[in-house]
Amino acid sequence: MLNYAPDLDRVFQALADPGRRLMVERLSRGPASVSELGRPLDMSLAAVLQHVQVLQACGLIQSSKLGRTRTCSINPAALRSAEGWIADRRTMVERRLDRLGEYLAETADQPDTGSGAEPGEETSETEEHQ
Amino acid sequence: MLNYAPDLDRVFQALADPGRRLMVERLSRGPASVSELGRPLDMSLAAVLQHVQVLQACGLIQSSKLGRTRTCSINPAALRSAEGWIADRRTMVERRLDRLGEYLAETADQPDTGSGAEPGEETSETEEHQ
Numbered sequence: 070m071l072n073y074a075p076d077l078d079r080v081f082q083a084l085a086d087p088g089r090r091l092m093v094e095r096l097s098r099g100p101a102s103v104s105e106l107g108r109p110l111d112m113s114l115a116a117v118l119q120h121v122q123v124l125q126a127c128g129l130i131q132s133s134k135l136g137r138t139r140t141c142s143i144n145p146a147a148l149r150s151a152e153g154w155i156a157d158r159r160t161m162v163e164r165r166l167d168r169l170g171e172y173l174a175e176t177a178d179q180p181d182t183g184s185g186a187e188p189g190e191e192t193s194e195t196e197e198h199q
Numbered sequence: 200m201l202n203y204a205p206d207l208d209r210v211f212q213a214l215a216d217p218g219r220r221l222m223v224e225r226l227s228r229g230p231a232s233v234s235e236l237g238r239p240l241d242m243s244l245a246a247v248l249q250h251v252q253v254l255q256a257c258g259l260i261q262s263s264k265l266g267r268t269r270t271c272s273i274n275p276a277a278l279r280s281a282e283g284w285i286a287d288r289r290t291m292v293e294r295r296l297d298r299l300g301e302y303l304a305e306t307a308d309q310p311d312t313g314s315g316a317e318p319g320e321e322t323s324e325t326e327e328h329q
Contacts, residue, residue: 081215085208090284097291145296148289154220155282161227162275 079127080151088112089120093143096130100142103132209257210281218242219250223273226260230272233262 083089092106107117121141124130128147132139213219222236237247251271254260258277262269 077220078215078217081211084285085211085215087208090207093288097288097295099295143288143292145289145292148285148292152282152285152289155214155278155285158223158227158273159275159278159282162273162278165227165229166275 076127076147077151077154079123080129080147083123083127083129084151086120086123089124092120092124092141093129093148096141096143100140103139103141106141206258206277207281207284209253210259210277213253213257213259214281216250216253219254222250222254222271223259223278226271226273230270233269233271236271 088110095101128144130141130143132141218240225231258274260271260273262271
């Protein structure tokens, strides 16, 4: 069950580093060479290359070599996949909170029924994955 | 320069683990106890608690204890922040690719001018962060 979408592990791992996020930010504005990507970062070219390899391994970027220059470009599909995962969860949370808000607004004027349960919460035990 | 948004480091790091993503998925459907969160995961309660602490430290979830039961709930703000970072980059990439597509469509019927440069690409050197 935990083995689905293994690429999401690597994409989020890649984005967890501020230097790699800066590279993604730079590449979102257009292709760049490895040395261009390393320019704002205080690290060796070898370290920059390692970050490039992490970004490439998870599919966030691709690169091609012409002569001695390796040029990197971004792959929007990997960004979309990570964004989609978060957006789906965030949408679900917000819909649930909206329903809770409506429920509270509806019951605000009604006499107290003695039930403090959040709507839908009572099913959380049965809808749990087995 | 690399020290901005330190929470994004921790949020993406937290989301890089499939077990923690499953917990976020569960909590997006409503609050749950630590033992409920651990039920679909083949790990000790101590390991589940560690994951809960990682999710809490980066602000993705919060928890409160009543008696012997710790109940966790999701914090949509942290999801929004991570989603927003990715969405901003993805939007920039897609706009750039759209402009490139329009440029190619416009120039497809024109005689070859001898320039193979992508529009906007020639400024990539000067717009680089210093």
